[in-house]
Amino acid sequence: CVCVAGKVCVMTDRNLAGLPPMRSVLESLVRSGIEHKVYDNVRVEPTDTSFKEAIAFAKKESFDVFVAVGGGSVIDTCKAANLYACHPDADFLDFVNAPIGRGKPITGALKPLIAVPTTAGTGSETTGVAIFDFEHLKAKTGIASRAIKPTLGVVDPLHTLHMPERVAANSGFDVLCHALESYTALPYNMRSPCPPNPINRPAYQGSNPISDVWSRHALNVVAKYMKRYAVRDPEDKEARSSMHLASVFAGIGFGNAGVHLCHGMSYPIAGNVKTHKAKGYNVDHPVVPHGLSVVLTSPAVFNFTAPMCPERHLEAAQILGADVSRAKREDAGPLLADTLRRFLYDLEVEDGLEAVGYSKEDVPALVKGTIPQERVTKLSPREHTEEDLSHLFEASMKLY
Amino acid sequence: CVCVAGKVCVMTDRNLAGLPPMRSVLESLVRSGIEHKVYDNVRVEPTDTSFKEAIAFAKKESFDVFVAVGGGSVIDTCKAANLYACHPDADFLDFVNAPIGRGKPITGALKPLIAVPTTAGTGSETTGVAIFDFEHLKAKTGIASRAIKPTLGVVDPLHTLHMPERVAANSGFDVLCHALESYTALPYNMRSPCPPNPINRPAYQGSNPISDVWSRHALNVVAKYMKRYAVRDPEDKEARSSMHLASVFAGIGFGNAGVHLCHGMSYPIAGNVKTHKAKGYNVDHPVVPHGLSVVLTSPAVFNFTAPMCPERHLEAAQILGADVSRAKREDAGPLLADTLRRFLYDLEVEDGLEAVGYSKEDVPALVKGTIPQERVTKLSPREHTEEDLSHLFEASMKLY
Numbered sequence: 017c018v019c020v021a022g023k024v025c026v027m028t029d030r031n032l033a034g035l036p037p038m039r040s041v042l043e044s045l046v047r048s049g050i051e052h053k054v055y056d057n058v059r060v061e062p063t064d065t066s067f068k069e070a071i072a073f074a075k076k077e078s079f080d081v082f083v084a085v086g087g088g089s090v091i092d093t094c095k096a097a098n099l100y101a102c103h104p105d106a107d108f109l110d111f112v113n114a115p116i117g118r119g120k121p122i123t124g125a126l127k128p129l130i131a132v133p134t135t136a137g138t139g140s141e142t143t144g145v146a147i148f149d150f151e152h153l154k155a156k157t158g159i160a161s162r163a164i165k166p167t168l169g170v171v172d173p174l175h176t177l178h179m180p181e182r183v184a185a186n187s188g189f190d191v192l193c194h195a196l197e198s199y200t201a202l203p204y205n206m207r208s209p210c211p212p213n214p215i216n217r218p219a220y221q222g223s224n225p226i227s228d229v230w231s232r233h234a235l236n237v238v239a240k241y242m243k244r245y246a247v248r249d250p251e252d253k254e255a256r257s258s259m260h261l262a263s264v265f266a267g268i269g270f271g272n273a274g275v276h277l278c279h280g281m282s283y284p285i286a287g288n289v290k291t292h293k294a295k296g297y298n299v300d301h302p303v304v305p306h307g308l309s310v311v312l313t314s315p316a317v318f319n320f321t322a323p324m325c326p327e328r329h330l331e332a333a334q335i336l337g338a339d340v341s342r343a344k345r346e347d348a349g350p351l352l353a354d355t356l357r358r359f360l361y362d363l364e365v366e367d368g369l370e371a372v373g374y375s376k377e378d379v380p381a382l383v384k385g386t387i388p389q390e391r392v393t394k395l396s397p398r399e400h401t402e403e404d405l406s407h408l409f410e411a412s413m414k415l416y
Numbered sequence: 417c418v419c420v421a422g423k424v425c426v427m428t429d430r431n432l433a434g435l436p437p438m439r440s441v442l443e444s445l446v447r448s449g450i451e452h453k454v455y456d457n458v459r460v461e462p463t464d465t466s467f468k469e470a471i472a473f474a475k476k477e478s479f480d481v482f483v484a485v486g487g488g489s490v491i492d493t494c495k496a497a498n499l500y501a502c503h504p505d506a507d508f509l510d511f512v513n514a515p516i517g518r519g520k521p522i523t524g525a526l527k528p529l530i531a532v533p534t535t536a537g538t539g540s541e542t543t544g545v546a547i548f549d550f551e552h553l554k555a556k557t558g559i560a561s562r563a564i565k566p567t568l569g570v571v572d573p574l575h576t577l578h579m580p581e582r583v584a585a586n587s588g589f590d591v592l593c594h595a596l597e598s599y600t601a602l603p604y605n606m607r608s609p610c611p612p613n614p615i616n617r618p619a620y621q622g623s624n625p626i627s628d629v630w631s632r633h634a635l636n637v638v639a640k641y642m643k644r645y646a647v648r649d650p651e652d653k654e655a656r657s658s659m660h661l662a663s664v665f666a667g668i669g670f671g672n673a674g675v676h677l678c679h680g681m682s683y684p685i686a687g688n689v690k691t692h693k694a695k696g697y698n699v700d701h702p703v704v705p706h707g708l709s710v711v712l713t714s715p716a717v718f719n720f721t722a723p724m725c726p727e728r729h730l731e732a733a734q735i736l737g738a739d740v741s742r743a744k745r746e747d748a749g750p751l752l753a754d755t756l757r758r759f760l761y762d763l764e765v766e767d768g769l770e771a772v773g774y775s776k777e778d779v780p781a782l783v784k785g786t787i788p789q790e791r792v793t794k795l796s797p798r799e800h801t802e803e804d805l806s807h808l809f810e811a812s813m814k815l816y
Contacts, residue, residue, distance in 0.1 A: 225661050233629050
């Protein structure tokens, strides 16, 4: 192999720093005599502060290539580090999504970024999105542009073997919601207004015939393999490979079509976390893992969106194992919601928002944190008011 | 829209020159005040001579962008013109596939090429392949490299409205075979030897989890829409849109995985044409249209390849409407062959190679013309001798 790489920045987190995927990457760089530096201080569920630390590291040196070894947190942090290192004069908020940031288009070229995903969930290796907690708003936001999409993803299921069972389950729920949300997202030809210039086109186009192929296929794989993969037998290589590819497939789908309410509502659920200690996560701060924060509202959300495209909701329910042979269009919402509840129960998911520390008193704060997530919530197939959002959070307090 | 295009080369053929898709393109260029020149001398089923004429045209001027308006012949010719105009010192055979050409890797950058397909068949807008008749060998060969892949495809089903019924049917058969061949191609992890350098990787990788998604999906669309589209009602917009997208989907699939025996054997079938006048084609030379030359051997080919991956052959038969509920693995070949024969009969396809002017005496020449098609035939899931190829041609003389 002829690699001309100059100086490489390898980003990872503290847990992964000593695990086999990182060892493989470092051995490969050493063997090829490629100069590199390691940044292992990525925060799980990154914040603007942790993004800025990584950016400062990247700016200090003149890197030619970035390599991200980790889950979505690492890959997203590395995207931001690459972006701002290549735009040293930009203010941090310049490229952050409006209305929180300025949402400026990225016009300059970035350095190549090679993503080595070690969870089967985010699909971040396929997307132009980098998400972080904006601490003083207690809400997640991000940067979304094709320009920050990794150049290459190295998708090897053996890189996920180290995942604790709950990390595997939660990242799988992220795949499930990527697939369901992108398949039911507002169709591309119903989005408006048309951007004045192609450079202003959003990263998320709405559901379309290309993204549909990926979303539907990913959902089929999740339905077939998720339980085998997450709970039955972690050594089941077929299930592990399939779920790792499903995260890529769903990533291509949602990275193109977009996600909507589950993701939009998940950001304040994660951002307002009080004391919840996530099982299986070795972190020193309270956290509602991303996949869990996304999936907890899914029964309520799809019950709400079903009337806009009942056929797709019925099809999703069927793929997830429901008998839809006698279902009518108006059954689509309740049927998909019930199917999801059963799926989550079988996978031992916490019983709703209450189980991760929320109560009805928190609903106004959760709604407030959802409002700025327009970038995704406007892709909901059904328009919604703040009252609708309140109802969705309330209906998600308990699932079973 | 802000387009900075410099000088544009528009390529098309004589028939299309006066038809609506070309008019739209020219009106758009004139409206935007973009300098352009038209080359409308592309040959349907191009040859090395016709490629060279187009290349000479492209070399004379200094074009910044290429636009191809037409079917596979036009898009492939335009790819070659772009390639050699950007490599003015290269000999024509430098980039032509070995063993006929030198198969050199393309390392320089090409100009952007926008493909506007007007048939729903080749998928050329998605691939890095350009095929032509090498006249003195009476066989087709081509150029295959990611570097010649169009930058953008404008896929509008209204651009296919001008197609005569037989052109629609034949281009649909090309989609069918792209899907079937790529889905049954030798798996990517069974190809060998490994190329010494990534730049030497072939354009065709063998079937893999990504191409499978596209190939299987394209086959489903063909099964659902081909008859509605090609024979029942040419004004059926849903069928027309779906088939146009199916050609793109199958193009992404086979452009990545490759095709095998139907395509490898089709090149001498087209190249050795004697007097066959294709219905619906307004050309002044004998021609076996590409899609027809490909599909005529399909029952024999898939009967032959089925033992290597019977599940996929059964799945294909089922997608095309066969009842596979009681089928055993050893039934896969005959069942898919029968299903294809019925499909072709319903679509009024000529009764085998005899009906396009061949007899058993031609078999040695057809086999001889297949031998140099290694680039594709080596992707067959089943190894084959010259005797096997003879049997396949003989078995394709009559279909019904």
